Amino acid sequence: MGAEGVRVEEVHLLPLGPLDHGLAEELAARLSRRVSAPCRVVDGRMPEPVRLPERDQVDADALLAALEARPTAKNMLLVGLTAYDIAVPIFTFVFGRARQGGRAALVSLARLDPGFYGLPPDPGLLARRAVDEITHELGHVASLPHCPDASCLMSFAGSVERVDVRGSTFCGRCHDHLPRWLRLR
Numbered sequence: 001m002g003a004e005g006v007r008v009e010e011v012h013l014l015p016l017g018p019l020d021h022g023l024a025e026e027l028a029a030r031l032s033r034r035v036s037a038p039c040r041v042v043d044g045r046m047p048e049p050v051r052l053p054e055r056d057q058v059d060a061d062a063l064l065a066a067l068e069a070r071p072t073a074k075n076m077l078l079v080g081l082t083a084y085d086i087a088v089p090i091f092t093f094v095f096g097r098a099r100q101g102g103r104a105a106l107v108s109l110a111r112l113d114p115g116f117y118g119l120p121p122d123p124g125l126l127a128r129r130a131v132d133e134i135t136h137e138l139g140h141v142a143s144l145p146h147c148p149d150a151s152c153l154m155s156f157a158g159s160v161e162r163v164d165v166r167g168s169t170f171c172g173r174c175h176d177h178l179p180r181w182l183r184l185r
Ligand SMILES: [Zn+2]
Pocket: 136, 140, 146, 155, 156
C-alpha cells in the first residue's frame, strides 16, 4: 500500500555520506514549513554506496533499495540526502529517486548546487531546489506519476534549468491527488 492511504506523521531526512549538517538542518526546517508533516534530520548507518560500473557515480537504485530495506516506523517516511552524484544505468544522472507508492526517497544535492556548473555558491538557491526536489520525490511516494504540465512540480526535470522552470507548486490536477500531509502550505 502506498503512502496515499497512510497517515504520514513524520518525514526523516537521513544524510548519506559527507553532507554539511547545517544544510541538512536548513532543509528540514524549510520542508517542515512546506508540508503538513514535521520533518527532522536523523542519524543512521547506511551501507557503503555502490558505484555504477565504469562511472564515477553512485547507483541510485541500490541506495534507494537500501533505504527502503531499513526498518522504520509505520507512519514515517525516510528521505536519504546525499552530496554524491547519483545515476541509474539508462540516465546520465538523476536528481532523485523514489518508487510510486514506496516508503522512501533519495535526493542528490550534487547537480542542484550552482558550484557544479562553475557558478558562485548560492546556499539559498541550493536549498530551494533541494526542497523542491524532495517534494517532487515525495509526490512519487504518494503515488503521483510525472505530469505533462511543464510548470508543475511533478513534471520530469532532466536539467537544473528545468528544475527551476517547474518551480515549487503542483498543478491543480496533481494537487487534487495529493494526500493531506503533502498539500503545500
Ligand atoms: Zn520524478
